[in-house]
Amino acid sequence: MARRSSRPRPAREPSEVVGPPNELGGLLADLRVAKGLSLRQVEEATDKAVSNAYLSQLEKGKIQKPSPHVLHSLAAVYVVPYEALMEKAGYLLPSEGNAGGRRRRLAAFAIDDLTAEEEEELLKYLAFLRSGKPSS
Amino acid sequence: MARRSSRPRPAREPSEVVGPPNELGGLLADLRVAKGLSLRQVEEATDKAVSNAYLSQLEKGKIQKPSPHVLHSLAAVYVVPYEALMEKAGYLLPSEGNAGGRRRRLAAFAIDDLTAEEEEELLKYLAFLRSGKPSS
DNA sequence: CTGCGTTGCTAAGAATAGCACGCAAAAAAA
DNA sequence: TTTTTTTGCGTGCTATTCTTAGCAACGCAG
Numbered sequence: 001m002a003r004r005s006s007r008p009r010p011a012r013e014p015s016e017v018v019g020p021p022n023e024l025g026g027l028l029a030d031l032r033v034a035k036g037l038s039l040r041q042v043e044e045a046t047d048k049a050v051s052n053a054y055l056s057q058l059e060k061g062k063i064q065k066p067s068p069h070v071l072h073s074l075a076a077v078y079v080v081p082y083e084a085l086m087e088k089a090g091y092l093l094p095s096e097g098n099a100g101g102r103r104r105r106l107a108a109f110a111i112d113d114l115t116a117e118e119e120e121e122l123l124k125y126l127a128f129l130r131s132g133k134p135s136s
Numbered sequence: 137m138a139r140r141s142s143r144p145r146p147a148r149e150p151s152e153v154v155g156p157p158n159e160l161g162g163l164l165a166d167l168r169v170a171k172g173l174s175l176r177q178v179e180e181a182t183d184k185a186v187s188n189a190y191l192s193q194l195e196k197g198k199i200q201k202p203s204p205h206v207l208h209s210l211a212a213v214y215v216v217p218y219e220a221l222m223e224k225a226g227y228l229l230p231s232e233g234n235a236g237g238r239r240r241r242l243a244a245f246a247i248d249d250l251t252a253e254e255e256e257e258l259l260k261y262l263a264f265l266r267s268g269k270p271s272s
Numbered sequence: 273c274t275g276c277g278t279t280g281c282t283a284a285g286a287a288t289a290g291c292a293c294g295c296a297a298a299a300a301a302a
Numbered sequence: 303t304t305t306t307t308t309t310g311c312g313t314g315c316t317a318t319t320c321t322t323a324g325c326a327a328c329g330c331a332g
Contacts, residue, residue: 038279039281040278051320051321053280053282054319056281056282059280060281063318064318065203065319066319067320069226069227070320072227082228091208174308175311176309187290188309188311189310189311190289190290192311193290193311195310199290200288202289
């Protein structure tokens with residue numbers, strides 16, 4: 001299997017967000033044992049969102065990129081913050097959640113008060129404005 | 137700076153992590169058009185991290201759970217912060233990303249690249265939007 | 273000892289993310 | 303016009319996530 005027809009491509013690394021590969025599994029296992037919970041108890045605590053079998057694979061490092069939905073459920077059971085698990089899974093850089101060092105001045109008008117609907121309307125209008133102009 | 141407290145807050149079901157189903161596709165399409173980029177130009181801009189074919193399916197709502205890795209790449213191309221796409225994809229609750237209480241009401245989509253004229257046009261349009269619409 | 277329940281774990285499969293390839297239509301060039 | 307390029311989008315296909323059953327080992331009554 002895994003027979004490539006032909007890939008002359010230099011096998012580009014997708015340059016991922018970041019990621020320690022296997023440490024997540026051990027962390028999840030430690031968290032569970034620290035809470036004194038069994039695999040099935042965790043499954044029950046997540047309201048069947050994470051099966052005990054899948055959690056086992058997760059802890060043994062057989063899953064490389066668990067869905068954020070799973071991480072969120074587990075973060076709720078073990079009390080750790082969701083961000084921490086996301087970071088361990090390689091979905092977030094160590095301090096990516098609150099950069100804020102960029103984008104300043106132009107946002108000076110009322111965008112802080114935008115509702116989601118207004119945001120989308122503005123975006124569509126901007127798309128219309130620029131529909132013929134490649135920037136720069 | 138007057139504070140608009142009359143934001144129509146959409147009720148949310150406390151069942152799932154979050155539940156905007158298909159809104160992500162339209163948002164991504166709007167962002168791309170607003171930048172004046174084609175599907176293949178975005179693929180190129182992400183350094184082949186997101187194929188044009190997949191981006192098409194993404195914009196048409198055929199993909200339900202895109203990987204955060206994809207969202208990260210797209211957030212880099214369109215200037216929108218990573219958090220925003222994660223939230224639209226249903227991976228984050230509207231105020232989950234920042235535990236420090238720092239409220240970064242983003243909605244700063246392509247604002248970094250706005251020209252002065254575009255900013256003025258947007259401001260006018262926003263004024264128009266808000267003058268004609270009662271709060272739902 | 274023989275059930276009976278719980279533990280972690282695995283095998284096999286269903287479901288889906290994501291990509292390479294290619295096509296029809298629109299746009300641009302000739 | 304015709305030809306070429308670019309556009310978005312559909313079609314297989316692979317890799318991976320996640321699920322449903324089930325297994326072997328353990329402890330504890332009876």
